[in-house]
Amino acid sequence: MLTINEFASRLKSYLSTEQVNLVRRAYYFAEQAHDGQIRRSGEPYITHPLEVAAILADMHMDHPSLMAAMLHDVIEDTGIEKQAIQKQFGEVVANLVDGVSKLTHMHFENKTLAQAENFQKMALAMARDIRVILVKLADRLHNMRTLGVLRPEKRFRIARETLDIYVPIANRLGMHTLRVELEDLGFTAMYPMRSRLIRQAVQRARKNRKDLVSQVQKAIATRLEEEGLKGRVVGREKHLYSIYRKMRNQRKSFSEIMDMFAFRIIVDSVDSSYRALGISHNLYKPIPGRFKDYIAIPKANGYQSLHTTLFGMHGVPVEIQIRTQEMEDMANNGIAAHWLYKSGEEALSGSHARTRQWLKGVLELQRNAGDSLEFIENVKIDLFPDEVYVFTPKGHILELPKGATPVDFAYAVHTDVGNACVACRIDKKLASLSQPLQSGQTVEIVTASEAKPNAAWLNFVLTGKARSNIRHLLKSQRRNESISLGKRLLNKALIGFETSLELIGEKSIVQQLEQLGINSLDDFLEDIGLGNRMAYIAARMLIEPEDSSEKKSQLESSKSESPLSIRGTEGMVISFARCCYPIPGDPIVGHVSSGRGIVIHSDSCHNIAEIRHNPNKVLEVEWDKDVKGEFTVELQVELEHQRGMIASIATSITAVEGNIEKISMEEKDARFCVVQLLVNVTDRLHLARVIKRLRVIKGVHSINRLREI
Known part of the structure; x- marks a missing residue:
């Protein structure tokens, strides 16, 4: 003891x-x-x-x-x-x-x-x-x-x-x-x-190959000495859990895992490391593709070494790691090795700086995470890195987990670069933002000042930093849009009282909200925008209680007088139903959906028939005269079997500035087939142009717009 x-x-x-x-x-x-x-x-x-x-x-x-x-x-x-x-x-x-x-x-x-x-x-x-x-x-x-x-x-x-x-x-x-x-x-x-x-098997294997290990070790040490290079050669034991994990993950037998010798060459300088590498490659033939230079490009945790695999005696593979004594201490003790070598500002160099950078990233993840489970999910990604190393256009190296995309790269450069990312170039060629990056590629991010993160990015980003920042910004964007919509809905409801938020006054509103136990006006408006509170009930809360019955009838009669204008630019809090696909020009109604805001349906949609006249769930809406954006419509095209028909349809739609979101085809009978299309258009007139263009294609038998499912 x-x-x-x-x-x-x-x-x-x-x-x-x-x-x-x-x-x-x-x-x-x-x-x-x-x-x-x-x-x-x-x-x-x-x-x-x-x-x-x-x-x-x-x-x-x-x-x-x-x-x-x-x-x-x-x-x-x-x-x-x-x-x-x-x-x-x-x-x-x-x-x-x-x-x-x-x-x-x-x-x-x-x-x-x-x-x-x-x-x-x-x-x-x-x-x-x-x-x-x-x-x-x-x-x-x-x-x-x-x-x-x-x-x-x-x-x-x-x-x-x-x-x-x-x-x-x-x-x-x-x-x-x-x-x-x-x-x-x-x-x-x-x-x-x-x-x-496994321990017993390792002990048996060690006895069987003891002579061969000492021969290889002696051969390397002798060659180093002949070349006048100071260095020591030590055998490197595989540990039990590493053997077990390789056997399980790579589905290899014990003999396959152990049929490889591993040595470490410790030298006095970086220059000597590269010389020792050359000597090793002269002694035994290197296996192509197995050389890694972690001295020039250290691992994220500060690990530095040269790795190579050679064909040794009798064709047995020999793994060699070459490094300096300081790198050896760093490999064994990592961040703790800095207390061996540090003096003043040197403590912040090398891997210590990288560790600080990672910890700074951890703090950023913690600030952006919605809850602890989201935080641990993001950090665990960074705790199990299988790295790729990519370059910025200026030649700086960034380490990312394997499978990372240009969006992950953009956020690794800077949060603002990620938020403003619109496109990328990989090795000077335009590439998809979802394309997994490979080591050695040079990545350039194209940004735009008005750009915002896309929710679809969450389907392919890998790093915790990218994921947490996208989620954080989408939450913030959704809140702002909800508040804006909530304000419009509340002001519309207050018209029945011949008043508005501005006329009621902020002080009076805050007092009323305090009595209701609501923290702030923004929270109140967000709830209305998300559909968690009905606008006309919220309006009654803000008005003095006297004459409430008269004001209620005033308010409810006013609801039908001024429908809410749909502009198409409201963002995530106004969505368009995927059952009837309404587009500008169609008669529409708004379904107030708790937590989602307002879902716009066609007036004749079967899915809202039961609640059509329920003022608590349905809102009168209309298209704004300056409505903007693209809207999805579903078309069913019946046509004859002919070669190149799908290409003809795609070309015709593109010619009138339509955009195909989805296309599928099934056979109706021996002569006809049916093509289902989801097409993005701006309004009914645009849709009419698309249909007119499709009708002139030879072989098209009928075109129908699908309204309800």
């Missing part, structure tokens, strides 16, 4: 005597606070904080982190408050301890709102001070090491939580060593039999 004296002597290798004494003080404070508390293993509780601190010391973490590790359970388990810790050890340590304490009771059994909110807490704690999550990861690692004393179902739950949440975070922070151990411990706890079988 580790003692404080042994631990303190280890710290002297990289901390000053004063800093070591501060860590000692934190230990004695925690020891006193936890006095009498015993772990389930039977050991004194203080052994846990000491082991957590030891894990962080192996990563050469700074003394405030080690002090926080010693004290991380004090607030939660002993009743000592944050203020007492702040008085004893300062604000930085107190904030770290408080941050870790708030993450103590995190349960991830189900994808519930509680889980999401806890994960949100973790992400925000990371954003405030990355050391909070490093202490928490070390705490989780020691708990996983001592999992054996718990009940099987609890072991399984904690292991699942570790693999689902903590492993991806460790991976995102580049902490390979800690991640691998968490994965293997989690795998063993969840699937003890599978773990045991």
